[in-house]
Amino acid sequence: MSILEIRNLHASVGEAEILKGVDLTLRSGEIHALMGPNGSGKSTLAYVIAGHPHYEITEGDILLDGESILDMEADERARAGLFLAFQYPVSVPGVSVANFLRTAVSNVRGYTERRDDNQSGVIGSNLMPMREFRRELNQKMQEYNVDPSFARRYLNEGFSGGEKKRTEVLQMAMLEPKFAILDESDSGLDIDALKVVADGINKLATEDRGFLMITHYQRLLDYVKPTYVSIFHGGRIVQTGGPEVALMLEEKGYSWVEEHFANAEPVSA
Ligand SMILES: Nc1ncnc2c1ncn2[C@@H]1O[C@H](COP(=O)(O)OP(=O)(O)OP(=O)(O)O)[C@@H](O)[C@H]1O
Ligand SMILES: [Mg+2]
Numbered sequence: 001m002s003i004l005e006i007r008n009l010h011a012s013v014g015e016a017e018i019l020k021g022v023d024l025t026l027r028s029g030e031i032h033a034l035m036g037p038n039g040s041g042k043s044t045l046a047y048v049i050a051g052h053p054h055y056e057i058t059e060g061d062i063l064l065d066g067e068s069i070l071d072m073e074a075d076e077r078a079r080a081g082l083f084l085a086f087q088y089p090v091s092v093p094g095v096s097v098a099n100f101l102r103t104a105v106s107n108v109r110g111y112t113e114r115r116d117d118n119q120s121g122v123i124g125s126n127l128m129p130m131r132e133f134r135r136e137l138n139q140k141m142q143e144y145n146v147d148p149s150f151a152r153r154y155l156n157e158g159f160s161g162g163e164k165k166r167t168e169v170l171q172m173a174m175l176e177p178k179f180a181i182l183d184e185s186d187s188g189l190d191i192d193a194l195k196v197v198a199d200g201i202n203k204l205a206t207e208d209r210g211f212l213m214i215t216h217y218q219r220l221l222d223y224v225k226p227t228y229v230s231i232f233h234g235g236r237i238v239q240t241g242g243p244e245v246a247l248m249l250e251e252k253g254y255s256w257v258e259e260h261f262a263n264a265e266p267v268s269a
Contacts (some may be wrong), residue, residue: 002028002065002081002178004049004210009060011048017058018044020235023268026179029207032269033221034214035246036232037254042214045232046183049212050084051077064178078108081178085168091156097167098151101174102133108175140173144200162193169200180204183214198223218250230269233261240269 004026011019018041026032036042048055049062051074062069069077092100106128127133141148146166156164172180184197201211201224213226221229221243229245230237238261239245249257 002208002210003063004082004179004212005061005063006045006049007061007063009045009048009062010058011044011055012058013044013055018055018235019048021060021266022236023266024212024230024237025269026210026212028178028210029205030227031201031205031211031213031224033226033229033246034212034232034237035216035229035249037257040232041235042232043183044235046084046181046212046214049077049181050074050082075107078104078175078177079110083172083175083177083180085172085180085182091154091159093154093157095155096152097155097170098134098137100155101137101171102127102130104171105133105174108177137174140170144170144173144203146170160193161189162196165189165193165196165200169196169204172200172204177209179210179212181212181214184216184220194220195223218246221246228269231257231261233257233264236266237269238264238267240267 006022006024006026009019009022010017020041022045024032034042034045044055048057051069051072053074057070064080064082069080069082072080106126109128111126111128137151138148140146141151144166146169150163150167150170153159156167159167168182182197182201189197198220201213205211205224213220213224215221226243226246228240229243230240231245231249232238238257252260
């Protein structure tokens with residue numbers, strides 16, 4: 001059992017404070033949905049957890065199994081078992097899906113560290129051996145219904161919404177993170193892409209993995225049953241509960257959130 005604890009987290013970009021005291025605990029086996037209006041800071045929270053260097057943490061902590069991860073670089077956090085799927089995935093012309101995944105998997109499984117051993121004369125490689133990687137990739141592509149031709153395509157270049165999501169799920173399946181943070185741009189997702197995400201999460205949601213799922217709409221939650229749903233507003237969590245919170249949001253809308261929680265105190269989720 002693993003635990004990811006976000007404690008009184010404050011973060012800024014330049015002069016602007018964006019996260020204003022976030023308290024959230026995520027345990028393996030849980031799916032925690034985070035919903036809230038545009039600009040409330042949801043993506044910022046995801047980036048800060050992943051270790052994006054753009055944000056300055058001014059207060060608070062993030063603990064993975066009791067240890068602070070704030071001093072870790074993004075790649076160390078990935079090795080520690082954190083996975084972030086971006087709201088706006090970048091395309092990388094010239095880098096195939098297979099090569100990208102091989103590099104990512106090699107980092108997470110510690111192959112990149114062996115390069116240093118190399119320099120000191122110990123034989124090793126900084127990449128997972130090709131054959132082994134290929135075998136595993138093929139097997140996971142089959143398991144997650146990803147067309148084999150995908151592996152040769154350039155990452156996200158010309159990918160449809162559904163294809164991007166499929167790549168993301170495949171990436172998760174290969175990296176086997178302890179915690180996955182998914183920032184969903186539902187606006188661009190057609191129903192097919194939504195189902196890809198949902199099927200992927202449901203398949204990967206084992207009892208030793210936790211999900212933080214950022215989403216705008218209830219509709220993703222029609223396919224993925226969250227353990228908890230929290231409302232994010234003004235850089236913090238203002239309400240938390242079960243799936244009924246998402247239903248309430250759907251009914252009342254975000255203008256209600258803006259009004260109702262205008263001066264709300266933060267809560268722990
Ligand atoms: N790098 C940055 N530079 C300046 N302002 C930023 C930066 N990143 C985020 N912000 C600001 O922080 C606020 C929160 O942005 P964020 O993207 O986290 O919101 P969000 O809740 O994910 O919104 P959405 O629902 O539209 O995805 C916004 O006002 C945004 O303009
Ligand atoms: Mg966002």
